[in-house]
Amino acid sequence: MxxxxxxxxxxxxxxxxxxxxxxxxxxxxxxxxxxxxxxxxxDRNLASGAxxxxxxxxxxxxxxxxxxxxxPENMPDGLIWxxxxxxxxxxxxxxxxxxxxxxxxxxxxxxxxxxxxxxxxxxxxxxxxxxxxxxxxxxxxxxxxxxxxxxxxxxxxxxxxxxxxxxxxxxxxxxxxxxxxxxxxxxxxxxxxxxxxxxxxxxxxxxxxxxxxxxxxxxxxxxxxxxxxxxxxxxxxxxxxxxxxxxxxxxxxxxxxxxxxxxxxxxxxxxxxxxxxxxxxxxxxxxxxxxxxxxxxxxxAPMFRADAQETAQGAALRFAEAPGFEEVHDIVLGRCSMCHAEEPVWEGLLWAPKGVRLETEHQIAGQARAIYLQSGASHAMPPANLSYMEEAERDQIVRWYHAATGR
Ligand code: HEC
Known part of the structure; x- marks a missing residue:
């Protein structure tokens, strides 16, 4: 079906x-x-009337x-509008x-x-x-x-x-x-x-x-x-x-x-x-x-810091080892995973939105930058704060991200 x-x-x-x-x-x-x-x-020699x-x-x-x-003298057929x-x-x-x-x-x-x-x-x-x-x-x-x-x-x-x-x-x-x-x-x-x-x-x-x-x-x-x-x-x-x-x-x-x-x-x-x-x-x-x-x-303006280029693997590892990862992991499980899962439990969602899955530690560390941009530096996620994320939790994500990137 x-x-x-x-x-x-x-x-x-x-x-x-x-x-x-x-x-x-x-x-x-x-x-x-x-x-x-x-x-x-x-200013050229124009046809008469042009x-x-x-x-x-x-x-x-x-x-x-x-x-x-x-x-024109005779209105052309099929004048295009x-x-x-x-x-x-x-x-x-x-x-x-x-x-x-x-x-x-x-x-x-x-x-x-x-x-x-x-x-x-x-x-x-x-x-x-x-x-x-x-x-x-x-x-x-x-x-x-x-x-x-x-x-x-x-x-x-x-x-x-x-x-x-x-x-x-x-x-x-x-x-x-x-x-x-x-x-x-x-x-x-x-x-x-x-x-x-x-x-x-x-x-x-x-x-x-x-x-x-x-x-x-x-x-x-x-x-x-x-x-x-x-x-x-x-x-x-x-x-x-x-x-x-x-x-x-x-x-x-x-x-x-x-x-x-x-x-x-x-x-x-x-x-x-x-x-x-x-x-x-x-x-x-x-x-x-x-x-x-x-x-x-x-x-x-609130963050004004760019990331250094690095390989995804190395970055994920660094994010997983950075202080505060355990708390962030819990926050993401509590506020994001209901939608961002292989089988979302949020009503009406059939798959993870935009293919972003945030269930395992590995997935979360690997998406650190997206998590930071969407829910730390901005309020884009959760959409309309549907899962009631708190400011303190956003601050934790920001602190963890900064700790891992050393800025
Ligand atoms: C109520 C369900 C829901 C919750 C909860 C939720 N999201 Fe989303 N998320 C969505 C939807 C829907 C989209 C797709 C938005 C779009 O189409 O642009 C999305 C998109 C995203 C994207 C991809 C954005 C892009 O445009 O590339 C990221 C990253 C993301 N969410 C991270 C998070 C994080 C981190 C959390 C928890 C703090 C979270 N989301 C909580 C529904 C949710």
């Missing part, structure tokens, strides 16, 4: 696969069009791309959110040490926050449409920092980062679905009818697509971050998440300038690296 839990795991994998594929398709086409548009040559052109070579052929702001990449990225992302974080709220969404919420409350907050994000964002954009766009960007950054703080005070660290990503990505998809595509339809209809479209539509589309452009890279970082406890499971998660947005802007600024043939602002890389170092520092 095939197991329900195994089917669930495969469905989750399939949806994640779809999500990554559609995300690549969306971001790929978006980056392509941004670079194309910024790089258009407007606004700009570009030559490209790819896959054994030359492409001569021309941009028109007016409708780029929208389903964006819609499907959001849809598959939302399904994944439900599968992982709503159905697994106890493991992933909630952390009683952060906020004492029932699953339905956490899920309610999650849904409400995504809708709220779009309402606030859309209102700000409308109010500021004629204002200095930099002021608007700063205001939006303020909203993101506030949300980052909010999410880390209601959800587990990994859910907080992921939600900030979902919050941002919802805004991006809604920009396409609610603003950019509907406005584009009006403009196309006007052009076909021979009317001059209201210039305002162009202005709004530009505003929204500029935001999407700058938000892309941070969203990817936030989506990946929940595989890295150093990013999501420390005290400074919300500051780290905020800094990620600045890195995204500095990287995009470099490429936007380059594609528009406005030079190579190399300073943006210095800014990005400084921000990244700041993030690294924040994430390790």
């Amino acid at each position: 095939y197991d329900l839990a195994a089917i669930g795991a495969w469905i989750e994998f399939a949806v994640r696969w779809l999500h990554v594929i559609t995300g690549i398709a969306w971001i790929g086409s978006s980056f392509y069009f941004i670079a194309l548009d910024l790089g258009l040559h407007r 606004d700009g052109e570009e030559w490209q070579v790819h896959g054994g052929g030359f492409y001569h791309i021309q941009k028109y702001l007016v409708a 780029h929208k389903w990449q964006s819609y499907w990225t959001w849809i598959s992302g939302f399904i994944l959110l439900v599968l992982v974080y709503y159905l697994g709220a106890e493991f992933y969404l909630l952390d009683p040490a952060v906020a004492d919420l029932a699953a339905w409350q956490g899920i309610g907050l999650s849904l409400a926050s995504l809708a709220f994000g779009w309402l606030v964002y859309n209102t700000l954009c409308r109010v500021f449409v004629d204002a200095d766009q930099t002021v608007l960007m700063l205001a939006l950054f303020g909203v993101l920092v506030m949300m980052s703080y909010f999410y880390s005070s209601v959800f587990s660290g990994r859910a907080a980062m992921l939600h900030l990503g979902a919050f941002t990505a919802t805004i991006m998809s809604a920009n396409v679905f609610m603003i950019i595509i509907p406005n584009q339809k009006i403009v196309v209809a006007d052009l076909i009818a021979g009317r001059t479209p209201d210039a305002r539509y162009g202005k709004i589309a530009k505003q929204r697509s500029t935001h999407n452009n700058y938000l892309t890279l941070p969203v990817i970082f936030l989506m990946l971050s929940n595989h890295y406890p150093l990013a999501f499971a420390t005290e400074y998660t919300w500051i780290i998440a905020s800094l990620v947005f600045l890195m995204g802007v500095s990287i995009r600024h470099y490429f936007n300038s380059m594609h528009a043939r406005q030079g190579h602002p190399h300073w943006t890389w210095a800014v990005t690296v400084l921000l990244f170092i700041g993030i690294m520092w924040l994430s390790t």
